[in-house]
Amino acid sequence: MKLSKRITAMQESPIRKLVPYAQGAKANGKHVYHLNIGQPDIETPTSFMKSIKNFDEKVLAYSSSQGMPELIDAIINYYKKYDIHYEQDEILITNGGSEALLFAIIAIADANDEILVPEPFYTNYNGFSSAVDVKVSPITCKAEEGFHLPSKFEIEELINPRTKAILISNPGNPTGVVYTKEELKILAELAEEYNIFIIADEVYREFVYDGLHYTSFGNIEKIQDRVVIIDSVSKRYSACGARIGSIASKNKELIRQILKLCQGRLCVPTLEQIGSVELYKTPQEYFNEVNTEYQNRRDIVYNGLSEIPGVLCKKPTGAFYVVAKLPVDDAEKFAIWLLKDFDVDGETVMLAPAEGFYATPGLGKNEARIAYILNENDLKKAMNILKLALEKYPNTTLIPQSCC
């Protein structure tokens, strides 16, 4: 039996290929600093488990397909802090931001339609889209420009009659870019002029540094009927294993249609919703603390990268990632070499090669994503290992200083 073309063509996780090498390194007694994954080490607010432990119904029954009203209310309240105002019938609870994305794509695009996505992008944007026969059309962004968007004209050139939406992560995964209000306005204009949707993945909304002002697509008044906001408790409250996400839109018809998909999968886990109600009530101080911690980590990583000859990266201002150009021919080969052939006192690092974050063939080959989800001490050690590794790596593209 043949499997479907869409599943066989679906992109695999770019890190997957490296897993056996990491396992091998660990089997050989090496300690691996994981700079490759987006699993924060911050503690989940204890309110989450506390409320779940209080659950005492005898039957763990289906909950509402739309989501628990208490959780929807908690999210409505949360958005108010950002001056974003939703009503009960404008929000759906989903199995993580992942399901929110998949459902939004299905509802907006048919087979062979296209969705514009700034690249490098979160790999699963491509995975979900291709699984439902939607094509990701990349808006190429460059390390040299801190991965900010190209001109309106350049984006406009990519739009055609099959283009149904712009899907954008802000702050950006994997780049850590925080788009300016002006950039958002340009996308909003394009969405209006070409009558398309904006799917705004804002799961890193709180992770913005240097006192930068963050603008949500929920704040751009005149296009609210075409904005879909994807959210999740995973990164916001370090509750990745809860798998609670949401879709919000002032386009009530869109929500009504996506509700059919929600009804199809019946409901989202009851307990995790109960816990998430409490998460959304977490006081602002939590974010202040977490933010300070991540900003310090960002500084360690950025300063560390800046000191390495041949590395190119602009200072990222959001999320907990950075994509850096490395002085190597192939970042995947380098990542494998780090695991297989290199260590500093029995320790090494694992990177995420960035090629898999691009849709345009050949781009990102010498780039890697670094996630700063380790404590400051470990991060410092990891950055030092990376520096020493790039000095020793045989396939460096740096012209040795001595020869010039």
Place this chain on the structure above:
Amino acid sequence: MKLSKRITAMQESPIRKLVPYAQGAKANGKHVYHLNIGQPDIETPTSFMKSIKNFDEKVLAYSSSQGMPELIDAIINYYKKYDIHYEQDEILITNGGSEALLFAIIAIADANDEILVPEPFYTNYNGFSSAVDVKVSPITCKAEEGFHLPSKFEIEELINPRTKAILISNPGNPTGVVYTKEELKILAELAEEYNIFIIADEVYREFVYDGLHYTSFGNIEKIQDRVVIIDSVSKRYSACGARIGSIASKNKELIRQILKLCQGRLCVPTLEQIGSVELYKTPQEYFNEVNTEYQNRRDIVYNGLSEIPGVLCKKPTGAFYVVAKLPVDDAEKFAIWLLKDFDVDGETVMLAPAEGFYATPGLGKNEARIAYILNENDLKKAMNILKLALEKYPNTTLIPQSCC
């Protein structure tokens, strides 16, 4: 902006239209016996919450995309009781049986492909399929034949080069049919002859009555490379709100491909998996008790229906549903009338009109699904209300006895 054709064409829940009428009835002080939903009232084994309450990790992290190894092992052990033998890399944990179904369909069928499904069927089979552009091709089964399958020849006639799988629920939702070993063998032969998959939704595996022998598609040796078994803790352990399901197949390449979809959505909730490990260890006595309870309920419903003039239904032998032909022109109208215009001492019943369980237009118009998920006392009252209602219903299709 236009929404996608696939979302706008997607079938809504057949019960949805009735919800406002049920709400109206309740607002008017009527008690409504819900015979329309598949939410069991049986208590969830306490081992589920007990194990979750013991969770004490500080960070609720992502778990493995494939599913927790402990849960996969528990499911492997569970299957052994049925003489079905899976290995670790032949099972994936999913967000309920729903996600298992969706992923199996995406992996097996491309846009415009077809999947054969005995009708009446679980509505969401159609919902999921159409959401990903796959067509459900119905194998029509009849109330008069207890919804058993038609001849091999009749099924064969429906197969064409676009047919990629047979999707079948056994025991059947909404019909309560338990297919015989001979019926399974016919489907297995067809699957081999036409090189297609069998997606076996066996979430009601334990709900088989009258001492009937149950055959799983996992027991038909020679076609194991083309069998995909869908399972779930929802009905089995009355844990519908847990949303833990699974996909199992001896076709390792299929599992490897579906794992890409699993990686795309990162993981299934951690806590619910921890709880489900314990559910899968529930001793056999639990099933014996539950089974006796459901068999008694089935008897109440079946005997009740048999006593109503003009009602046609064969004795169902599995799950907790029955589809009955009613002496009415339109079961949906009748269901609305029950909620809006009828009561016995302030009480009425809610049925699920069966038309939405058919893909063939016009079929099932005078049929309804009854779920026996109420206690025996309530069920008796509900069946009496149904009987009195059919005596009074103005649009009965019964020729009055007095006129002949």
